[in-house]
Amino acid sequence: xxxxxxxxxxxxxxxxxxxxVALASNELNIVNWSGYVxxxxxxxxxxxxxxxxxxxVLDSDDSLQAKLFGGNTGYDVVYPSSTFMAKQIxxxxxxxxxxxxxxxxxxxxxxxxxxxxxQDPGNQYGVPYVxxxxxxxxxxTKVRKILGPDFKLDDWNLIFDPAVxxxxxxxxxxxxxxxxxxxxxxxxxxxxxxxxxxxxxYLAAYAELQKVRPYITQFSTSYLNDVVSGDxxxxxxxxxxxxxxxxxxxxxxxxxxxxxITPKGATGLWxxxxxIPKDAPNKDNAYKWINHLLSKExxxxxxxxxxxxxxxxxxxxxxxxxxxxxxxxxxxDEDIASAFTFMPIEPKVxxxxxxYWLRFKSNG
Numbered sequence: 001x002x003x004x005x006x007x008x009x010x011x012x013x014x015x016x017x018x019x020x021v022a023l024a025s026n027e028l029n030i031v032n033w034s035g036y037v038x039x040x041x042x043x044x045x046x047x048x049x050x051x052x053x054x055x056x057v058l059d060s061d062d063s064l065q066a067k068l069f070g071g072n073t074g075y076d077v078v079y080p081s082s083t084f085m086a087k088q089i090x091x092x093x094x095x096x097x098x099x100x101x102x103x104x105x106x107x108x109x110x111x112x113x114x115x116x117x118x119q120d121p122g123n124q125y126g127v128p129y130v131x132x133x134x135x136x137x138x139x140x141t142k143v144r145k146i147l148g149p150d151f152k153l154d155d156w157n158l159i160f161d162p163a164v165x166x167x168x169x170x171x172x173x174x175x176x177x178x179x180x181x182x183x184x185x186x187x188x189x190x191x192x193x194x195x196x197x198x199x200x201x202y203l204a205a206y207a208e209l210q211k212v213r214p215y216i217t218q219f220s221t222s223y224l225n226d227v228v229s230g231d232x233x234x235x236x237x238x239x240x241x242x243x244x245x246x247x248x249x250x251x252x253x254x255x256x257x258x259x260x261i262t263p264k265g266a267t268g269l270w271x272x273x274x275x276i277p278k279d280a281p282n283k284d285n286a287y288k289w290i291n292h293l294l295s296k297e298x299x300x301x302x303x304x305x306x307x308x309x310x311x312x313x314x315x316x317x318x319x320x321x322x323x324x325x326x327x328x329x330x331x332x333d334e335d336i337a338s339a340f341t342f343m344p345i346e347p348k349v350x351x352x353x354x355x356y357w358l359r360f361k362s363n364g
Contacts, residue, residue: 028285031056031064032079036272037293038301045292051285068093068277075277076286082271083180085126086119086344094125095276101287102127104294109313115341116271126273127290128311130302132239133331133339134181134268137223139233141256142171146233155263156189158234162211169215171233174226177219179357180345181268182209182236188266188340195343199352206356219361224248230256242328243307260328262335269339272308303329 028045030037034057042053056075058064061084067073068088080088088094099105105127112131113123120126136158143153146167157164159173176182184194186205193201217232224241226232228248242260249258274293276286292298299312300319309329310316316324323329331339345353 025282025285026051027282028053028077028289029056029075029282030054030077030079030289031058031073031075033058033272036079036306038298038305040301040305041293041298044298045289048292049285049288051288053289072279073277074281076280076282077289078275078277079129079272080275082116082119082126082273083342083344085273085275088275089120089125093277095278095280095283096124097127097276098287102291102294104291104312107294107296107299107312107314109311111336112271112311115269116273118341119343126271126275127294129272129274129293130306130308130310131269131271132308133262133335134176134185134236134270135239135242135263136261137227137235137237137242137245138259138261139171139227139230139256140259142230142233143168146171153259153261155261156185156236156266158261159216159236160186160189160208160212162215165212165215168234169217172217172226172231173215174218174220174223174232174235174237175216176236176238177221177361179353180342180350182357183353184340184342185236185266185268188268189263194266194268194340195345197346197349199349202349202352202356206360209356209360213360213363227258228252228254230254239328239331240306240308243323243326246328247307262331262339264335264338265340267335267339269336269341271311 028051030053045051046053058079061081064078064080065084065088069091108128112128116126116128117123138153158168159165159175165173183202183205186208187196187201188194190205190208223232223235223237224245227235227245239260246258249256274290276283280286294312296312296315296318299310299315303310303319303323307323307329316330
């Protein structure tokens, strides 16, 4: 859900310095998405603790899960999405968090912790790193020209209503190539349980998808450049990507206005978590690292760097003022309250989703 934006690369020199061989007690081995940690956080942690950090790049949640299930990963801290971590907790691959070793735990947003407890009862295994939403990234300038100034832009009709999508196909519609994002969103839009376990719900959603298939320009999780270039005017995507697009448009002095829409009641909420594998070789350093990232200064640095929302509530005043003011980066309370949380998907449901998603992409 979410963090497949792999275009933010860490400084090569910093990573090179992190990759050296050292005694186990002076090492920390983490695996995370590319560019998904602030270089300042890495540098300051190493300097303060005398610990060398080796940063492996995560290419997918599935590959991380396979490594964890296989055991002996050598990792001290991993960064799964919340839905995958729930499955991994059931498999017993994680160390139970000793919260007494994380003094900065008091900085975490209690409301978000309550939402996470739906997947990790008692918050025993996962520590929230960043979070975000699924929504619509819209080139307002182009869309207004097609739909008119009075058309209400507040729900998923832009891509799920054939009457609307048929018009917007002229300026390009992008849909995330992710069945586990699109099906729950569409179910919520249809007034059904976004985390339904009823296969019939997914068949009904597939029937709705078929109606708009002729109007979908592309299926992509790498749509940023296409929106910036003007080839796509509506993209189902992730909140952090919307912010990056807006920044790039401003830097290039492009005239079109980009907005991010979180449809009420049909916006998905997701988390990137931090977990410590049971067989982590450097658990003390893992706790130090997690505590470091939960300081308000490092949490703010994280949001400034990757433009996703920190779970540290008191960090917001330290975030770049432009990001602070953005409802995309810091959603309004009412948007969070009405959002649903993506839950783990049962194997039988996943199988159905994947089957019909492939059929949908190949023209139904």
